[in-house]
Amino acid sequence: MKVIKYTSLYYDEWNNFIATAKNATFLFHRDFMEYHSDRFEDYSLLVYKKEKLVALLPANKKEDAVYSHQGLTYGGLILDSSQRSHIVLSIFENLLKYLFLNEIKELEIKFIPAIYHKVPSDELLFLMYILDAKLMKREMLSVINLDGQNSFKSRIEGYKRAEKHKLKIKEDKKCDAFWNEILIPNLRGKYNAKPVHSLEEINKLKSLFPESIRQFNVYLNDNIVAGATIFESEKVVRLQYISANKDKSTLGSLDYLQIFLLKYVFTQKKYFDLGTSKKEGDKTISNGLLFWKEGFGARALTCDVYKVDTVGYGLLSDIIR
Known part of the structure:
Protein backbone atom coordinates (compact mmCIF):
# COMPACT_ATOMS: atom_id res chain seq x y z
CA MET A 1 0.00 0.00 0.00
CA LYS A 2 0.98 3.60 -0.56
CA VAL A 3 -0.05 6.65 1.51
CA ILE A 4 0.00 10.10 -0.09
CA LYS A 5 -0.62 13.50 1.46
CA TYR A 6 -3.45 15.38 -0.21
CA THR A 7 -2.78 18.26 -2.61
CA SER A 8 -5.09 19.98 -5.07
CA LEU A 9 -3.82 17.59 -7.75
CA TYR A 10 -6.04 14.94 -6.15
CA TYR A 11 -9.16 17.16 -5.96
CA ASP A 12 -11.26 15.23 -8.50
CA GLU A 13 -10.12 11.80 -7.36
CA TRP A 14 -10.87 12.69 -3.73
CA ASN A 15 -14.37 13.99 -4.47
CA ASN A 16 -15.22 11.08 -6.76
CA PHE A 17 -14.30 8.67 -3.97
CA ILE A 18 -16.42 10.61 -1.44
CA ALA A 19 -19.44 10.37 -3.74
CA THR A 20 -19.47 6.56 -3.60
CA ALA A 21 -17.92 5.80 -0.18
CA LYS A 22 -19.88 3.71 2.31
CA ASN A 23 -19.47 6.15 5.21
CA ALA A 24 -19.09 9.64 3.74
CA THR A 25 -21.27 12.73 3.47
CA PHE A 26 -20.88 16.04 1.65
CA LEU A 27 -18.90 17.41 4.61
CA PHE A 28 -15.88 15.52 3.25
CA HIS A 29 -16.07 17.11 -0.19
CA ARG A 30 -13.00 19.31 -0.67
CA ASP A 31 -15.16 22.38 -1.35
CA PHE A 32 -16.71 22.01 2.09
CA MET A 33 -13.49 21.15 3.91
CA GLU A 34 -11.61 24.10 2.48
CA TYR A 35 -14.02 26.88 3.43
CA HIS A 36 -11.97 27.28 6.62
CA SER A 37 -8.57 26.32 5.20
CA ASP A 38 -7.07 29.47 6.73
CA ARG A 39 -7.78 28.08 10.22
CA PHE A 40 -6.37 24.58 9.79
CA GLU A 41 -3.20 23.08 8.39
CA ASP A 42 -4.56 20.36 6.14
CA TYR A 43 -3.01 16.93 6.55
CA SER A 44 -5.51 14.78 4.67
CA LEU A 45 -4.25 11.45 3.40
CA LEU A 46 -5.07 9.10 0.51
CA VAL A 47 -4.33 5.36 0.65
CA TYR A 48 -3.70 3.32 -2.50
CA LYS A 49 -3.56 -0.44 -2.96
CA LYS A 50 -1.92 -1.44 -6.24
CA GLU A 51 -2.55 2.06 -7.64
CA LYS A 52 -6.25 1.96 -6.70
CA LEU A 53 -7.58 4.48 -4.16
CA VAL A 54 -9.03 2.49 -1.24
CA ALA A 55 -9.36 4.97 1.63
CA LEU A 56 -9.22 8.62 2.67
CA LEU A 57 -8.44 10.32 5.95
CA PRO A 58 -9.75 13.92 6.12
CA ALA A 59 -7.40 15.51 8.64
CA ASN A 60 -5.50 18.53 9.91
CA LYS A 61 -2.20 18.87 11.76
CA LYS A 62 -1.22 20.75 14.92
CA GLU A 63 2.39 20.43 16.08
CA ASP A 64 3.14 16.68 16.28
CA ALA A 65 -0.49 15.49 16.22
CA VAL A 66 -2.99 14.86 13.42
CA TYR A 67 -6.76 15.20 13.89
CA SER A 68 -9.60 13.88 11.77
CA HIS A 69 -10.80 16.71 11.38
CA GLN A 70 -11.10 19.54 13.93
CA GLY A 71 -13.08 21.68 11.53
CA LEU A 72 -15.73 19.04 10.83
CA THR A 73 -18.65 17.72 12.87
CA TYR A 74 -17.35 14.17 12.47
CA GLY A 75 -14.45 12.43 10.76
CA GLY A 76 -12.67 9.11 10.56
CA LEU A 77 -11.47 6.74 7.89
CA ILE A 78 -13.48 6.95 4.66
CA LEU A 79 -13.92 3.65 2.81
CA ASP A 80 -15.73 2.19 -0.15
CA SER A 81 -18.15 -0.67 0.41
CA SER A 82 -15.94 -3.26 -1.27
CA GLN A 83 -13.24 -3.13 1.42
CA ARG A 84 -13.28 -6.16 3.70
CA SER A 85 -12.15 -6.07 7.30
CA HIS A 86 -8.64 -7.44 6.78
CA ILE A 87 -7.99 -4.77 4.13
CA VAL A 88 -9.25 -2.02 6.45
CA LEU A 89 -6.84 -3.28 9.10
CA SER A 90 -3.96 -3.09 6.63
CA ILE A 91 -5.06 0.38 5.50
CA PHE A 92 -4.99 1.70 9.05
CA GLU A 93 -1.69 0.00 9.82
CA ASN A 94 -0.13 1.75 6.83
CA LEU A 95 -1.67 5.09 7.80
CA LEU A 96 -0.25 4.89 11.31
CA LYS A 97 3.15 3.83 9.99
CA TYR A 98 3.18 6.76 7.55
CA LEU A 99 2.33 9.19 10.35
CA PHE A 100 4.97 7.69 12.65
CA LEU A 101 7.67 7.92 9.98
CA ASN A 102 6.70 11.54 9.40
CA GLU A 103 7.19 12.35 13.11
CA ILE A 104 3.49 12.48 13.99
CA LYS A 105 3.13 11.06 17.50
CA GLU A 106 -0.64 10.98 17.89
CA LEU A 107 -3.74 10.58 15.74
CA GLU A 108 -7.02 11.82 17.20
CA ILE A 109 -10.11 10.40 15.48
CA LYS A 110 -13.59 11.90 15.71
CA PHE A 111 -15.87 9.05 14.65
CA ILE A 112 -18.72 9.27 12.19
CA PRO A 113 -21.97 8.36 14.00
CA ALA A 114 -23.23 4.99 12.75
CA ILE A 115 -26.50 6.45 11.44
CA TYR A 116 -24.51 8.17 8.66
CA HIS A 117 -23.09 4.87 7.36
CA LYS A 118 -24.65 3.57 4.15
CA VAL A 119 -23.59 0.07 5.17
CA PRO A 120 -21.98 -1.11 8.45
CA SER A 121 -18.54 0.45 8.92
CA ASP A 122 -17.26 -0.10 12.45
CA GLU A 123 -13.92 -1.69 11.60
CA LEU A 124 -12.03 1.32 12.93
CA LEU A 125 -13.87 1.24 16.23
CA PHE A 126 -12.71 -2.36 16.71
CA LEU A 127 -9.12 -1.30 15.98
CA MET A 128 -9.34 1.30 18.76
CA TYR A 129 -9.78 -1.61 21.16
CA ILE A 130 -6.85 -3.52 19.66
CA LEU A 131 -4.58 -0.47 19.89
CA ASP A 132 -5.69 0.37 23.44
CA ALA A 133 -6.68 3.83 22.19
CA LYS A 134 -7.63 6.46 24.73
CA LEU A 135 -11.22 7.69 24.76
CA MET A 136 -10.92 11.48 24.74
CA LYS A 137 -14.55 12.49 24.47
CA ARG A 138 -18.00 10.94 24.15
CA GLU A 139 -20.81 13.11 22.84
CA MET A 140 -24.49 12.24 23.30
CA LEU A 141 -26.58 13.08 20.26
CA SER A 142 -30.38 13.21 20.25
CA VAL A 143 -31.61 11.28 17.20
CA ILE A 144 -35.10 10.63 15.88
CA ASN A 145 -35.67 7.35 14.04
CA LEU A 146 -37.96 8.45 11.23
CA ASP A 147 -38.94 4.84 10.50
CA LYS A 270 -34.15 7.50 8.08
CA TYR A 271 -32.85 9.69 10.90
CA PHE A 272 -33.11 13.25 12.16
CA ASP A 273 -29.99 14.24 14.10
CA LEU A 274 -30.75 17.02 16.59
CA GLY A 275 -27.16 17.21 17.82
CA THR A 276 -25.92 17.46 21.38
CA SER A 277 -27.44 19.22 24.37
CA LYS A 278 -24.15 19.64 26.20
CA LYS A 279 -23.31 23.02 27.62
CA GLU A 280 -20.24 24.63 26.13
CA GLY A 281 -17.00 24.06 28.03
CA ASP A 282 -18.10 21.35 30.47
CA LYS A 283 -19.80 17.95 30.71
CA THR A 284 -23.20 19.14 31.90
CA ILE A 285 -26.37 18.76 29.84
CA SER A 286 -28.98 21.44 29.24
CA ASN A 287 -32.05 19.70 30.64
CA GLY A 288 -34.46 22.10 28.94
CA LEU A 289 -32.90 21.55 25.52
CA LEU A 290 -32.75 17.78 25.98
CA PHE A 291 -36.39 17.73 27.15
CA TRP A 292 -37.43 19.67 24.04
CA LYS A 293 -35.62 17.30 21.69
CA GLU A 294 -36.93 14.16 23.34
CA GLY A 295 -40.43 15.59 23.11
CA PHE A 296 -40.23 14.81 19.39
CA GLY A 297 -39.18 11.22 19.99
CA ALA A 298 -35.41 11.74 19.92
CA ARG A 299 -33.28 9.27 21.85
CA ALA A 300 -29.58 8.99 22.67
CA LEU A 301 -26.78 8.00 20.31
CA THR A 302 -23.11 8.41 21.21
CA CYS A 303 -20.24 9.72 19.12
CA ASP A 304 -16.66 9.10 20.29
CA VAL A 305 -13.27 10.73 19.92
CA TYR A 306 -10.19 8.48 20.38
CA LYS A 307 -6.48 9.17 20.52
CA VAL A 308 -4.02 6.65 19.08
CA ASP A 309 -0.24 6.58 19.50
CA THR A 310 1.19 6.10 16.02
CA VAL A 311 4.11 4.05 17.37
CA GLY A 312 1.61 1.24 17.91
CA TYR A 313 1.18 0.51 14.20
CA GLY A 314 3.13 -2.74 14.59
CA LEU A 315 0.41 -4.15 16.86
CA LEU A 316 -1.84 -4.61 13.83
CA SER A 317 0.45 -6.82 11.76
CA ASP A 318 -0.58 -10.13 13.38
CA ILE A 319 -4.23 -9.52 14.27
CA ILE A 320 -5.71 -11.60 11.45
CA ARG A 321 -4.12 -15.04 10.97
Whole structure:
Protein backbone atom coordinates (compact mmCIF):
# COMPACT_ATOMS: atom_id res chain seq x y z
CA MET A 1 0.00 0.00 0.00
CA LYS A 2 0.98 3.60 -0.56
CA VAL A 3 -0.05 6.65 1.51
CA ILE A 4 0.00 10.10 -0.09
CA LYS A 5 -0.62 13.50 1.46
CA TYR A 6 -3.45 15.38 -0.21
CA THR A 7 -2.78 18.26 -2.61
CA SER A 8 -5.09 19.98 -5.07
CA LEU A 9 -3.82 17.59 -7.75
CA TYR A 10 -6.04 14.94 -6.15
CA TYR A 11 -9.16 17.16 -5.96
CA ASP A 12 -11.26 15.23 -8.50
CA GLU A 13 -10.12 11.80 -7.36
CA TRP A 14 -10.87 12.69 -3.73
CA ASN A 15 -14.37 13.99 -4.47
CA ASN A 16 -15.22 11.08 -6.76
CA PHE A 17 -14.30 8.67 -3.97
CA ILE A 18 -16.42 10.61 -1.44
CA ALA A 19 -19.44 10.37 -3.74
CA THR A 20 -19.47 6.56 -3.60
CA ALA A 21 -17.92 5.80 -0.18
CA LYS A 22 -19.88 3.71 2.31
CA ASN A 23 -19.47 6.15 5.21
CA ALA A 24 -19.09 9.64 3.74
CA THR A 25 -21.27 12.73 3.47
CA PHE A 26 -20.88 16.04 1.65
CA LEU A 27 -18.90 17.41 4.61
CA PHE A 28 -15.88 15.52 3.25
CA HIS A 29 -16.07 17.11 -0.19
CA ARG A 30 -13.00 19.31 -0.67
CA ASP A 31 -15.16 22.38 -1.35
CA PHE A 32 -16.71 22.01 2.09
CA MET A 33 -13.49 21.15 3.91
CA GLU A 34 -11.61 24.10 2.48
CA TYR A 35 -14.02 26.88 3.43
CA HIS A 36 -11.97 27.28 6.62
CA SER A 37 -8.57 26.32 5.20
CA ASP A 38 -7.07 29.47 6.73
CA ARG A 39 -7.78 28.08 10.22
CA PHE A 40 -6.37 24.58 9.79
CA GLU A 41 -3.20 23.08 8.39
CA ASP A 42 -4.56 20.36 6.14
CA TYR A 43 -3.01 16.93 6.55
CA SER A 44 -5.51 14.78 4.67
CA LEU A 45 -4.25 11.45 3.40
CA LEU A 46 -5.07 9.10 0.51
CA VAL A 47 -4.33 5.36 0.65
CA TYR A 48 -3.70 3.32 -2.50
CA LYS A 49 -3.56 -0.44 -2.96
CA LYS A 50 -1.92 -1.44 -6.24
CA GLU A 51 -2.55 2.06 -7.64
CA LYS A 52 -6.25 1.96 -6.70
CA LEU A 53 -7.58 4.48 -4.16
CA VAL A 54 -9.03 2.49 -1.24
CA ALA A 55 -9.36 4.97 1.63
CA LEU A 56 -9.22 8.62 2.67
CA LEU A 57 -8.44 10.32 5.95
CA PRO A 58 -9.75 13.92 6.12
CA ALA A 59 -7.40 15.51 8.64
CA ASN A 60 -5.50 18.53 9.91
CA LYS A 61 -2.20 18.87 11.76
CA LYS A 62 -1.22 20.75 14.92
CA GLU A 63 2.39 20.43 16.08
CA ASP A 64 3.14 16.68 16.28
CA ALA A 65 -0.49 15.49 16.22
CA VAL A 66 -2.99 14.86 13.42
CA TYR A 67 -6.76 15.20 13.89
CA SER A 68 -9.60 13.88 11.77
CA HIS A 69 -10.80 16.71 11.38
CA GLN A 70 -11.10 19.54 13.93
CA GLY A 71 -13.08 21.68 11.53
CA LEU A 72 -15.73 19.04 10.83
CA THR A 73 -18.65 17.72 12.87
CA TYR A 74 -17.35 14.17 12.47
CA GLY A 75 -14.45 12.43 10.76
CA GLY A 76 -12.67 9.11 10.56
CA LEU A 77 -11.47 6.74 7.89
CA ILE A 78 -13.48 6.95 4.66
CA LEU A 79 -13.92 3.65 2.81
CA ASP A 80 -15.73 2.19 -0.15
CA SER A 81 -18.15 -0.67 0.41
CA SER A 82 -15.94 -3.26 -1.27
CA GLN A 83 -13.24 -3.13 1.42
CA ARG A 84 -13.28 -6.16 3.70
CA SER A 85 -12.15 -6.07 7.30
CA HIS A 86 -8.64 -7.44 6.78
CA ILE A 87 -7.99 -4.77 4.13
CA VAL A 88 -9.25 -2.02 6.45
CA LEU A 89 -6.84 -3.28 9.10
CA SER A 90 -3.96 -3.09 6.63
CA ILE A 91 -5.06 0.38 5.50
CA PHE A 92 -4.99 1.70 9.05
CA GLU A 93 -1.69 0.00 9.82
CA ASN A 94 -0.13 1.75 6.83
CA LEU A 95 -1.67 5.09 7.80
CA LEU A 96 -0.25 4.89 11.31
CA LYS A 97 3.15 3.83 9.99
CA TYR A 98 3.18 6.76 7.55
CA LEU A 99 2.33 9.19 10.35
CA PHE A 100 4.97 7.69 12.65
CA LEU A 101 7.67 7.92 9.98
CA ASN A 102 6.70 11.54 9.40
CA GLU A 103 7.19 12.35 13.11
CA ILE A 104 3.49 12.48 13.99
CA LYS A 105 3.13 11.06 17.50
CA GLU A 106 -0.64 10.98 17.89
CA LEU A 107 -3.74 10.58 15.74
CA GLU A 108 -7.02 11.82 17.20
CA ILE A 109 -10.11 10.40 15.48
CA LYS A 110 -13.59 11.90 15.71
CA PHE A 111 -15.87 9.05 14.65
CA ILE A 112 -18.72 9.27 12.19
CA PRO A 113 -21.97 8.36 14.00
CA ALA A 114 -23.23 4.99 12.75
CA ILE A 115 -26.50 6.45 11.44
CA TYR A 116 -24.51 8.17 8.66
CA HIS A 117 -23.09 4.87 7.36
CA LYS A 118 -24.65 3.57 4.15
CA VAL A 119 -23.59 0.07 5.17
CA PRO A 120 -21.98 -1.11 8.45
CA SER A 121 -18.54 0.45 8.92
CA ASP A 122 -17.26 -0.10 12.45
CA GLU A 123 -13.92 -1.69 11.60
CA LEU A 124 -12.03 1.32 12.93
CA LEU A 125 -13.87 1.24 16.23
CA PHE A 126 -12.71 -2.36 16.71
CA LEU A 127 -9.12 -1.30 15.98
CA MET A 128 -9.34 1.30 18.76
CA TYR A 129 -9.78 -1.61 21.16
CA ILE A 130 -6.85 -3.52 19.66
CA LEU A 131 -4.58 -0.47 19.89
CA ASP A 132 -5.69 0.37 23.44
CA ALA A 133 -6.68 3.83 22.19
CA LYS A 134 -7.63 6.46 24.73
CA LEU A 135 -11.22 7.69 24.76
CA MET A 136 -10.92 11.48 24.74
CA LYS A 137 -14.55 12.49 24.47
CA ARG A 138 -18.00 10.94 24.15
CA GLU A 139 -20.81 13.11 22.84
CA MET A 140 -24.49 12.24 23.30
CA LEU A 141 -26.58 13.08 20.26
CA SER A 142 -30.38 13.21 20.25
CA VAL A 143 -31.61 11.28 17.20
CA ILE A 144 -35.10 10.63 15.88
CA ASN A 145 -35.67 7.35 14.04
CA LEU A 146 -37.96 8.45 11.23
CA ASP A 147 -38.94 4.84 10.50
CA GLY A 148 -40.59 4.64 13.91
CA GLN A 149 -43.98 5.85 15.11
CA ASN A 150 -42.97 9.14 16.65
CA SER A 151 -45.44 10.98 18.83
CA PHE A 152 -45.33 14.76 19.18
CA LYS A 153 -47.98 14.90 21.92
CA SER A 154 -45.83 16.92 24.31
CA ARG A 155 -45.11 19.50 21.58
CA ILE A 156 -48.58 19.73 19.99
CA GLU A 157 -49.65 22.61 22.23
CA GLY A 158 -46.87 24.78 20.83
CA TYR A 159 -47.78 23.73 17.30
CA LYS A 160 -51.39 24.78 17.86
CA ARG A 161 -50.29 28.15 19.27
CA ALA A 162 -48.32 28.72 16.08
CA GLU A 163 -51.36 27.87 13.95
CA LYS A 164 -53.48 30.25 16.01
CA HIS A 165 -50.97 33.05 15.34
CA LYS A 166 -50.95 32.08 11.64
CA LEU A 167 -47.20 31.58 11.44
CA LYS A 168 -45.82 30.72 8.02
CA ILE A 169 -42.77 28.61 7.15
CA LYS A 170 -40.71 29.32 4.06
CA GLU A 171 -37.54 27.79 2.65
CA ASP A 172 -35.15 30.65 1.86
CA LYS A 173 -32.26 30.65 -0.59
CA LYS A 174 -29.97 32.59 1.74
CA CYS A 175 -29.33 32.61 5.48
CA ASP A 176 -29.06 36.40 5.93
CA ALA A 177 -32.34 37.03 7.76
CA PHE A 178 -31.87 34.10 10.16
CA TRP A 179 -28.21 34.91 10.89
CA ASN A 180 -28.61 38.67 11.31
CA GLU A 181 -31.98 38.88 13.06
CA ILE A 182 -32.15 35.65 15.09
CA LEU A 183 -29.04 33.48 15.39
CA ILE A 184 -26.24 36.03 15.92
CA PRO A 185 -28.19 38.20 18.43
CA ASN A 186 -29.28 35.12 20.40
CA LEU A 187 -25.80 33.59 20.66
CA ARG A 188 -24.25 36.93 21.54
CA GLY A 189 -26.85 37.75 24.17
CA LYS A 190 -27.03 34.32 25.82
CA TYR A 191 -23.50 32.94 25.50
CA ASN A 192 -21.39 35.87 24.27
CA ALA A 193 -20.59 33.60 21.31
CA LYS A 194 -20.83 33.50 17.51
CA PRO A 195 -22.06 30.82 15.11
CA VAL A 196 -19.36 28.37 14.01
CA HIS A 197 -19.96 29.56 10.44
CA SER A 198 -19.97 33.25 9.60
CA LEU A 199 -22.80 34.50 7.38
CA GLU A 200 -20.40 34.77 4.46
CA GLU A 201 -19.19 31.19 5.01
CA ILE A 202 -22.64 29.61 5.34
CA ASN A 203 -23.95 31.42 2.25
CA LYS A 204 -20.90 30.31 0.28
CA LEU A 205 -21.35 26.71 1.41
CA LYS A 206 -25.06 26.86 0.66
CA SER A 207 -24.32 28.05 -2.88
CA LEU A 208 -21.86 25.17 -3.33
CA PHE A 209 -24.21 22.55 -1.84
CA PRO A 210 -27.75 23.87 -2.47
CA GLU A 211 -29.38 20.45 -2.14
CA SER A 212 -27.54 19.59 1.08
CA ILE A 213 -27.67 22.86 3.04
CA ARG A 214 -31.18 24.25 3.44
CA GLN A 215 -32.62 27.17 5.35
CA PHE A 216 -36.17 27.17 6.74
CA ASN A 217 -37.57 30.32 8.39
CA VAL A 218 -40.75 31.02 10.34
CA TYR A 219 -42.56 34.31 9.74
CA LEU A 220 -45.24 36.30 11.55
CA ASN A 221 -46.71 38.97 9.29
CA ASP A 222 -43.59 38.84 7.08
CA ASN A 223 -41.27 39.27 10.10
CA ILE A 224 -38.86 36.41 10.82
CA VAL A 225 -39.40 34.90 14.29
CA ALA A 226 -37.45 31.62 14.04
CA GLY A 227 -35.33 29.52 11.71
CA ALA A 228 -33.37 26.33 11.20
CA THR A 229 -30.34 25.52 9.08
CA ILE A 230 -30.35 21.92 7.88
CA PHE A 231 -27.46 19.74 6.67
CA GLU A 232 -29.01 16.97 4.58
CA SER A 233 -27.18 13.77 3.65
CA GLU A 234 -28.36 10.54 2.05
CA LYS A 235 -29.90 8.97 5.15
CA VAL A 236 -29.72 11.68 7.80
CA VAL A 237 -31.02 15.19 8.35
CA ARG A 238 -28.90 17.17 10.79
CA LEU A 239 -30.25 20.19 12.62
CA GLN A 240 -27.13 22.34 12.37
CA TYR A 241 -28.67 25.52 13.81
CA ILE A 242 -32.09 26.33 15.25
CA SER A 243 -33.13 29.47 17.09
CA ALA A 244 -36.07 31.81 17.65
CA ASN A 245 -36.79 35.29 18.98
CA LYS A 246 -37.86 36.06 22.54
CA ASP A 247 -41.52 35.27 21.77
CA LYS A 248 -40.86 31.60 20.95
CA SER A 249 -42.89 30.28 23.91
CA THR A 250 -45.85 32.54 23.20
CA LEU A 251 -45.83 31.83 19.47
CA GLY A 252 -44.81 28.16 19.58
CA SER A 253 -42.48 28.89 16.67
CA LEU A 254 -39.81 26.22 17.34
CA ASP A 255 -42.35 23.44 17.93
CA TYR A 256 -44.14 24.47 14.76
CA LEU A 257 -40.94 24.48 12.72
CA GLN A 258 -39.64 21.15 14.01
CA ILE A 259 -42.94 19.31 13.52
CA PHE A 260 -43.27 20.81 10.04
CA LEU A 261 -39.81 19.49 9.08
CA LEU A 262 -40.59 16.03 10.46
CA LYS A 263 -44.08 15.66 9.00
CA TYR A 264 -43.83 17.40 5.66
CA VAL A 265 -40.25 17.90 4.47
CA PHE A 266 -37.96 15.00 5.43
CA THR A 267 -40.35 12.06 5.41
CA GLN A 268 -38.06 9.97 3.17
CA LYS A 269 -35.02 10.11 5.46
CA LYS A 270 -34.15 7.50 8.08
CA TYR A 271 -32.85 9.69 10.90
CA PHE A 272 -33.11 13.25 12.16
CA ASP A 273 -29.99 14.24 14.10
CA LEU A 274 -30.75 17.02 16.59
CA GLY A 275 -27.16 17.21 17.82
CA THR A 276 -25.92 17.46 21.38
CA SER A 277 -27.44 19.22 24.37
CA LYS A 278 -24.15 19.64 26.20
CA LYS A 279 -23.31 23.02 27.62
CA GLU A 280 -20.24 24.63 26.13
CA GLY A 281 -17.00 24.06 28.03
CA ASP A 282 -18.10 21.35 30.47
CA LYS A 283 -19.80 17.95 30.71
CA THR A 284 -23.20 19.14 31.90
CA ILE A 285 -26.37 18.76 29.84
CA SER A 286 -28.98 21.44 29.24
CA ASN A 287 -32.05 19.70 30.64
CA GLY A 288 -34.46 22.10 28.94
CA LEU A 289 -32.90 21.55 25.52
CA LEU A 290 -32.75 17.78 25.98
CA PHE A 291 -36.39 17.73 27.15
CA TRP A 292 -37.43 19.67 24.04
CA LYS A 293 -35.62 17.30 21.69
CA GLU A 294 -36.93 14.16 23.34
CA GLY A 295 -40.43 15.59 23.11
CA PHE A 296 -40.23 14.81 19.39
CA GLY A 297 -39.18 11.22 19.99
CA ALA A 298 -35.41 11.74 19.92
CA ARG A 299 -33.28 9.27 21.85
CA ALA A 300 -29.58 8.99 22.67
CA LEU A 301 -26.78 8.00 20.31
CA THR A 302 -23.11 8.41 21.21
CA CYS A 303 -20.24 9.72 19.12
CA ASP A 304 -16.66 9.10 20.29
CA VAL A 305 -13.27 10.73 19.92
CA TYR A 306 -10.19 8.48 20.38
CA LYS A 307 -6.48 9.17 20.52
CA VAL A 308 -4.02 6.65 19.08
CA ASP A 309 -0.24 6.58 19.50
CA THR A 310 1.19 6.10 16.02
CA VAL A 311 4.11 4.05 17.37
CA GLY A 312 1.61 1.24 17.91
CA TYR A 313 1.18 0.51 14.20
CA GLY A 314 3.13 -2.74 14.59
CA LEU A 315 0.41 -4.15 16.86
CA LEU A 316 -1.84 -4.61 13.83
CA SER A 317 0.45 -6.82 11.76
CA ASP A 318 -0.58 -10.13 13.38
CA ILE A 319 -4.23 -9.52 14.27
CA ILE A 320 -5.71 -11.60 11.45
CA ARG A 321 -4.12 -15.04 10.97
